[in-house]
Amino acid sequence: MDTILRVRCNGTGIPALTTHSIGTYAGLGGRGMTSKVICAEVPADCHPLGPENKLVFAPGLMSGTAAATSGRLSVGCKSPLTGTIKEANAGGTAAQALAKLGYAAIIFEGEAKGDALYRLVIDEKGAKVEPADEYRMLPNYALRDKVQEEFGDKVSLISIGTAGEMRMSNSTIAVTDPEFRPTRHAGRGGVGAVMGSKGFKCIIVNAEKASIRKPALPEAFKAANKKFVEGLKSHPVTGTGLPAFGTNILTNILNEAGGYPSRNFSTGRFEGAGSISGEAQAELERARGGNPTHGCHKGCVIKCSGIYVDKEGNYLTKQPEYETVWSHGGNCGIDDLDAIAMMDRLDDDYGLDTIEMGATIGVAMEAGVIPFGDKEGAINLIHQVGKGTPLGRILGAGTAVTAKCYGLERAPVVKNQAMPAYDPRAVKGIGVTYATTTQGADHTAGYAVATNILSVGGHVNPLGSEGQAELSRSLQIATAALDATGYCLFIAFAILDQSETFDAMVDSINAMYDLKLTGGDVVALGQDILRMEREFNKAAGFGPAHDRLPRYFTREPLAPHGVVFDVPEAELDSVYNF
């Protein structure tokens, strides 16, 4: 994994490919690689859709090896949604395929002019760019069908839907799962629009003839990975909760905690939560012949994913995540799993981030475009986006723009990115993360919910302001490091609670690369990534005034606890003191 592939889009003519040795980027993977390339090569003040921005794909350091649950693919750029640096990562099979083929990064540069659309095809013989005008405005599933006809279903597909082609600020990059379904997405921050601005519809990666990456110290690796797997399987979250119910196990938990943002963040409980909970979802899937326990890539031992089938038992979409069920469910006053699953399918198909899309619909509901609870209306709104009608152009530009177009204050965003499924007033640690992460509001950047609500890695009272900045700081650092490895963030539950599992992870990396990293080195890696990202943002114009929640979260109390967000600004400004 020591090759960098550069794809230079010069506006007219077929984009040029060059391959490079990894050089100064040696030792970097995942978010460590994407953020380093963006910081080193992209002017912070450039337009995200202009020729100076770059789009970087990087498998994690452990991707393509036998390390369990290490199939994450990082996608980095300057974000069209937030204007900050962005790293969005996805599961699916592509990271392993790219890593096995030896690619440490693929970097798209320049910009497309005119209408020509291209695809990048990579296999063991090399890479080539080919015209792909016949893919124009295909949603991801139809594109998948066409690619499957030509390449079979053993390749990996990385693609944008119609939203990315239309350069919408809400647009994802989809990655296929083991069944060649475009269900895993680098979702946040509009990375699909950047791919669209480079004129690329998809990347097809054929690693069938490539071998798994060999560790430097095979025996040590095998032993460490075995201990690591045991740790994942023995922890109640990664070994039991997530496999059985997926992330949607959180619906009842957050609702009970009064931190479930309902009807555009107007209250912390949703009366319909029970009918869209993970428990209800898993039962429905089993009853219909779906599957609540499925891995999004080979080698995952957590298997939080699942298969959602319709009333006739036919595949509809992957099991919607907690965030998706919330954003299209409680946040919109909708308590119907089939409607939510249909929206998940449409989001995947058009290439839309489910969190952003659901938050946007919530704002549109508050604006009176459709009423809260209108599930047919909500489904229709997603079609509007996917087809690019004027209303769809508003919604596809994201939650903040939608609120702006309708003259509303109540846009639940930080740095223009929609908050996920945890109300920051009732789960204050995650509020600190929303406010201060380099990525705009993002739960995965420092998942304080673990400690605030699930008591993983200790416990910090979710309703108090004390200790939240420190908690968020530690988690943001740990996450940045994890995002560099290719390991799925969900291993965090086990490694935060079980020191032997953390050690097994570090030992696995050491055995892979013949290194002697310590836990302290992992922390230092995370700190380096965050510092670098924050410098980029600073140069792009972000400062303390942007590390804030919208003012109404400090003004409007949230039922049932009657709490506002009251972590002092000085605490927010202390998060990067390391």
Next chain:
Amino acid sequence: MDTILRVRCNGTGIPALTTHSIGTYAGLGGRGMTSKVICAEVPADCHPLGPENKLVFAPGLMSGTAAATSGRLSVGCKSPLTGTIKEANAGGTAAQALAKLGYAAIIFEGEAKGDALYRLVIDEKGAKVEPADEYRMLPNYALRDKVQEEFGDKVSLISIGTAGEMRMSNSTIAVTDPEFRPTRHAGRGGVGAVMGSKGFKCIIVNAEKASIRKPALPEAFKAANKKFVEGLKSHPVTGTGLPAFGTNILTNILNEAGGYPSRNFSTGRFEGAGSISGEAQAELERARGGNPTHGCHKGCVIKCSGIYVDKEGNYLTKQPEYETVWSHGGNCGIDDLDAIAMMDRLDDDYGLDTIEMGATIGVAMEAGVIPFGDKEGAINLIHQVGKGTPLGRILGAGTAVTAKCYGLERAPVVKNQAMPAYDPRAVKGIGVTYATTTQGADHTAGYAVATNILSVGGHVNPLGSEGQAELSRSLQIATAALDATGYCLFIAFAILDQSETFDAMVDSINAMYDLKLTGGDVVALGQDILRMEREFNKAAGFGPAHDRLPRYFTREPLAPHGVVFDVPEAELDSVYNF
């Protein structure tokens, strides 16, 4: 002029009125007053449409006196368009009426909840708030008709059109002219949306029984004002050019200079400029029985305004300004004065800033919504905005949002506000003003065109980068001071060139208030206002990275001169060194 009227909107029920003595705001007028109130009373991080923002109306220090050309009304708030502090000022009759009634400021506070709409009625007996639901979604001209039925045409009307009611980021506050037409607008920055967010449709000011404000030293005042008027009448711009042709005299001049931004700032000359020039416009008006020489308020001796009549000789709109003719004309590839006049009428009627609206249509044309040159299409787009269709919601949110919704880099904006009718690549002094003013891209904040192109106040080569920062600095300071006086900015042509006219202006102020201000005091006043505004913006999150033009202006050369914007960033950052 020592009363402050506060209008407190509490969400439900009729807003409460309180009157206060001027207190700590004594000695302030116009922009000096509005910016001081905003800086002192509004949290910089508030949402522009939320309850913490305030909307301030303030006549200038000389408004309501016999001082010539002193009828400007300042409107201040945190801007929904830019997120910065905002002062937009308008001509018309309202500043004089308010000043004669003794009001130094009217301050709207709080926010409206629910649908109720109100009006504020002010006369010599006092002020009252009344329900005004029957005005809902009336355009300004229809509102004017209804108000005229009830109050006659001798009152002043300050109002929002449908755009302000819909809280669009492009929405103005209209002020009636001497013929009770809603043609003078506090145009920039979406001030109408803030009025809409407070639940007020209009202010009706009846000053028929009020007297002109008396100077402290009547004889000295009379003598100074006489000299001042002579100065205005003898200067070629204020005495000849503006009265004869209005501001549209600039079309041929800027086009000749290669700084006329055509078809969304893609080139610096427009082949149809001649047919929409001020010369052609004045000739057409005269031929049809219109009037190219008209004052927007009593006591104006420049009379740059005019009356545009249709082919049948019926009033259509006021004579469109240069900026309007450019934005809807050359910037959209349209060379038809009647179409432009119709758009001007519609902008005034719906309450839209003509600069922002035209720049937005230019972006929509580049996005392919309609083709360049499509005048019927452009007129239709304005109707979409005024009616609030989804497409109209996009366009009404301004140029930057429109570009964002359509995934375009080429949005000619600074701090989200559209650039006016001078390409910053070919008129670099105005580029410095666009980049650095506290207001977002705004030509009136430091009109370097005067010196770059018209050789007023000296000459600085428009195509070079030397001296532009210094020029912009001086003009921004002078303008901030002028905006506090109520004098129209157009007196600047005369006072920059003729020291005796500048002295006469200062003497007029001194005689009015029995002061001994010097020219240095005027400069200090301007500096104080700018410093205060800049501090507000800093607290709102703006820094050097925001004092930049969009990157494509530094990358794409502008024909015919083949120039890019190349004033060094260090020079831009030096503008506030005073």
